[in-house]
Amino acid sequence: MASLGTSNVSVEALDEDQAAKELARLGEEIARHDALYYQQDAPEVTDAAYDALRQRLMAIEARFPNLILADSPSTRVGASPATGFSKVKHAVAMLSLGNAFSQEDIVDFVKRVRRFLGLSLQEPVAFTAEPKIDGLSISLRYENGRLVEAATRGDGTTGENVTANVMTIGEIVHNLDTSQIEAPEIFEVRGEIYMARDDFAKLNAAQEAHGEKVFANPRNAAAGSLRQLDASITASRPLRFFAYSWGEVSALPGKTQAEVVSAFGRWGLPVNPLMRVCSTVEEMLASYEEIEAQRSTLPYDIDGVVYKVNRLDYQERLGFVARSPRWAIAHKFPAEQATTQLLDIDIQVGRTGALTPVAKLAPVTVGGVVVSNATLHNEDEIARKDVRIGDTVVVQRAGDVIPQVVEVVLEKRPKDAQPFEFPKVCPVCGSHAVREIDEKNGDQDVVRRCTGGLVCPAQALGRLKHFVSRGAFDIEGLGEKQLEMFYADGRVKRPADIFTLAKRDKTSDKPLAKQEGFGERSVEKLFAAIDECRRVELPRFIYALGIRHVGEQTARDLSLAFLNFETLRDAVFEAAANRPGPDYLRFLRVQGVGEKSARKIIAALSHSSEKLLALAAAGAPPEAALVGSKIASSRVAKPLLREFGSLESLIDSAGRAATQVPGEAYGRVSEIDGIGQVVTDALIDFFTEEHNQEALHDLLREIEVLPFESPKTLSSSVAGKTVVFTGTLSKTTRSEAKAQAERLGAKVSGSVSKK
Ligand code: IVH
Numbered sequence: 001m002a003s004l005g006t007s008n009v010s011v012e013a014l015d016e017d018q019a020a021k022e023l024a025r026l027g028e029e030i031a032r033h034d035a036l037y038y039q040q041d042a043p044e045v046t047d048a049a050y051d052a053l054r055q056r057l058m059a060i061e062a063r064f065p066n067l068i069l070a071d072s073p074s075t076r077v078g079a080s081p082a083t084g085f086s087k088v089k090h091a092v093a094m095l096s097l098g099n100a101f102s103q104e105d106i107v108d109f110v111k112r113v114r115r116f117l118g119l120s121l122q123e124p125v126a127f128t129a130e131p132k133i134d135g136l137s138i139s140l141r142y143e144n145g146r147l148v149e150a151a152t153r154g155d156g157t158t159g160e161n162v163t164a165n166v167m168t169i170g171e172i173v174h175n176l177d178t179s180q181i182e183a184p185e186i187f188e189v190r191g192e193i194y195m196a197r198d199d200f201a202k203l204n205a206a207q208e209a210h211g212e213k214v215f216a217n218p219r220n221a222a223a224g225s226l227r228q229l230d231a232s233i234t235a236s237r238p239l240r241f242f243a244y245s246w247g248e249v250s251a252l253p254g255k256t257q258a259e260v261v262s263a264f265g266r267w268g269l270p271v272n273p274l275m276r277v278c279s280t281v282e283e284m285l286a287s288y289e290e291i292e293a294q295r296s297t298l299p300y301d302i303d304g305v306v307y308k309v310n311r312l313d314y315q316e317r318l319g320f321v322a323r324s325p326r327w328a329i330a331h332k333f334p335a336e337q338a339t340t341q342l343l344d345i346d347i348q349v350g351r352t353g354a355l356t357p358v359a360k361l362a363p364v365t366v367g368g369v370v371v372s373n374a375t376l377h378n379e380d381e382i383a384r385k386d387v388r389i390g391d392t393v394v395v396q397r398a399g400d401v402i403p404q405v406v407e408v409v410l411e412k413r414p415k416d417a418q419p420f421e422f423p424k425v426c427p428v429c430g431s432h433a434v435r436e437i438d439e440k441n442g443d444q445d446v447v448r449r450c451t452g453g454l455v456c457p458a459q460a461l462g463r464l465k466h467f468v469s470r471g472a473f474d475i476e477g478l479g480e481k482q483l484e485m486f487y488a489d490g491r492v493k494r495p496a497d498i499f500t501l502a503k504r505d506k507t508s509d510k511p512l513a514k515q516e517g518f519g520e521r522s523v524e525k526l527f528a529a530i531d532e533c534r535r536v537e538l539p540r541f542i543y544a545l546g547i548r549h550v551g552e553q554t555a556r557d558l559s560l561a562f563l564n565f566e567t568l569r570d571a572v573f574e575a576a577a578n579r580p581g582p583d584y585l586r587f588l589r590v591q592g593v594g595e596k597s598a599r600k601i602i603a604a605l606s607h608s609s610e611k612l613l614a615l616a617a618a619g620a621p622p623e624a625a626l627v628g629s630k631i632a633s634s635r636v637a638k639p640l641l642r643e644f645g646s647l648e649s650l651i652d653s654a655g656r657a658a659t660q661v662p663g664e665a666y667g668r669v670s671e672i673d674g675i676g677q678v679v680t681d682a683l684i685d686f687f688t689e690e691h692n693q694e695a696l697h698d699l700l701r702e703i704e705v706l707p708f709e710s711p712k713t714l715s716s717s718v719a720g721k722t723v724v725f726t727g728t729l730s731k732t733t734r735s736e737a738k739a740q741a742e743r744l745g746a747k748v749s750g751s752v753s754k755k
Helices: 016-039 047-063 103-117 197-209 218-226 231-235 257-266 281-297 312-318 379-385 457-467 480-488 495-507 520-532 538-544 552-562 565-577 582-588 595-607 609-617 622-628 634-644 647-657 664-670 676-688 690-702 734-743
Strands: 087-089 127-133 136-143 146-152 158-160 186-195 239-249 276-278 302-309 328-332 336-349 355-366 369-375 392-397 404-408 433-437 444-450 535-537 704-706 722-724 747-749
Touching (some): 016 047, 103 281, 103 302, 103 312, 103 734, 127 239, 127 257, 127 281, 136 218, 136 239, 146 158, 186 218, 197 218, 218 231, 239 257, 257 312, 276 281, 281 302, 302 312, 336 457, 355 379, 355 392, 355 444, 369 392, 369 404, 379 404, 457 495, 495 520, 495 690, 535 538, 538 552, 538 704, 552 565, 565 676, 582 647, 595 609, 595 634, 595 647, 609 622, 622 647, 634 647, 664 676
Parallel strands (some): 535 704, 722 747
Antiparallel strands (some): 087 158, 127 276, 127 302, 136 146, 136 186, 186 239, 302 328, 336 355, 336 392, 355 369, 392 404, 433 444
16 A cells, blocks of 8 residues: 655644645545546555545644645545534534514513513613524624634534635635734634525526526525535625624623624624614614615625614623523514415324325515415414415415415405315324314314324334434434435335344345435435434433424423433333323313312322212212211312212212322423423333334434433532522522522422422
8 A cells, every 4th residue: 555645744744735635635545546446446545544635634724724725535526434514512502593573572571581690770771773684593603803614503503614615705704904902812703604596596597507506585695605515605696604602612802792792893893883772662673664675775685683682791791591682682574475376275183193284385475585385383273364275365475384274365266165074083094083072171183193103104214214313313424305216115114123124234235325315425424414313312312202292492401400311211110100080180171170189189089988878878969978978078079979960970980089199200301301291201101102112212223312411400509409499689689599509500490398
């Protein structure tokens, strides 16, 4: 094997000149080895030696990001077995904003802020108001004034390293202008990358002329242009930027939001000229109207107004709730609407078996986007709106949400239009589709579900899609399209199959690389991406399982409570052994009866049944008998008898319910913060189901679920403890004290309990 010729000089010792030369040389050398390996099947060096070249190149690029060449192997597609962009863990999470849709929402928001901070009516609190740019958020890390890394938002915690691409955007300076304000050692500027409307129109015209993909809107065009593995493509696209926020910083150039944003401007970064500081709700709403009035004439798309508490010490105290700050909110513009014809109603089957009706529409432009599908929610909604095939309907879309059918234009209804008959069987697998009855309140679920379980291809595929989705395993190169293909050709039927793909592919008579849409390189990349996901964090794993009612937040709550997967599973099995039964639940259905009183009433009824029946035999009305023997208050006695029909039937049910009261093991799951009965039951249903057990067993042979490490539990003295605030607090409000304790990892309880 030939020698490699890597330089012996350590990366730290290189000066800029030497680094530039070496990057050029390494780039060429790696490209040559790529060609030998991929195109000529004639590698000259071992894999390890090749990796050493790449590592050196990356190390130099990390030190001199401004020298990264547009065609560097680190940014080129398929140049290496490494997958796409590398990941960047955000030092400070990139969060989203809560939404408001009305003036009342804003009044409430300001009230909440005041209440949290404990401000009197005389104390002013100012807010900034600025347009909400419809682009994609980005974090730009400047060290000593020099741009060293740029990352997308990703899932908020981890984004993609798009440094090379961002370096090509003219409006983003590589070096902050420090002539007026010094640059802190570390400063992560955050803001929005977007494409102006006329640039978008020109780009689409050019794309169309070249027979290439046209983008649906400026936002998609901006995202597609930034996420190019070949940075020279990004360079050719007219991307722009507004700075409006920040992440990790070693110092701040101001004490208010407005001051920091003004510093951004003096550092040479674009800031939005429509930002105002408002001292009252009236001024905030006036700002909203001022911005909305300009919406159609602005050169870029906006979808609302963002208000932020101006004082940074207030922002700090307000902190965050779930994934958005308490100190900011997005006031969205009203949804845009259009009318069109409803051509058909399609029934889609999701991963939980839910049958969702989708309106097939004559294509219509709504707020700049062509819409031909819209959701009709469920069968009750179709009936309520009396939507019929052939109708003319009003559709609306707001932000990123799925377009909706709002109402029917009755005057335009064709004479022969028939009410829509919702199917009672699954259109995919033919199993019965039923609406479940909620055991607790006896109501019928609005959703009709296919009872086919994993036998139903739509459900199986839906679960697989969820399994690889963003908050779950998030496997690069394995999206919905690929899964559909793999499912159809039998390659992947269950999650475990994803992880045995590579092994099976070796002996397959239809290797993936020979299939349409794939090649040696993309297959190699895909398998590498799958391997990278074999070690998975607990919250992602729990979320990936697609358990009903278990979203990302619930998956985090469960992780925090159980710390590893086995403990969770054992706890759920124990809970299953003493979950509440139907007779017990019937007691909970009675108005005024909670869990505590249900237990009391059931116990008392079984205890005094003879006495009660004797009283009744002696002629006492049932209600009086119940009250007289102190089994129920007069407020509850009547509803109890109404639910159960007669005293005899009530006593009978109590006898059965006595053995159905949920036990402690059930409570150990259901009483966790954020869990409750619905989730506990869903967990039990999931873990005790045979197919799921099998699928899990096979999956766990292929992957490793990492134990959860709560970032909070490490440092503070109240971490993991339960605290109660009693009496009057003099320095903060109750909600602020609670938030502060929770930030330090404590659980805050409302009252002192036995525990
Ligand atoms: S402030 C801590 N200001 O909206 C939150 N966000 O829905 C900091 N966005 O992810 C965000 N214009 O991508 C802020 N003027 C603006 C914005 C803005 C657009 C985006 C941003 C964010 C999303 C939240």
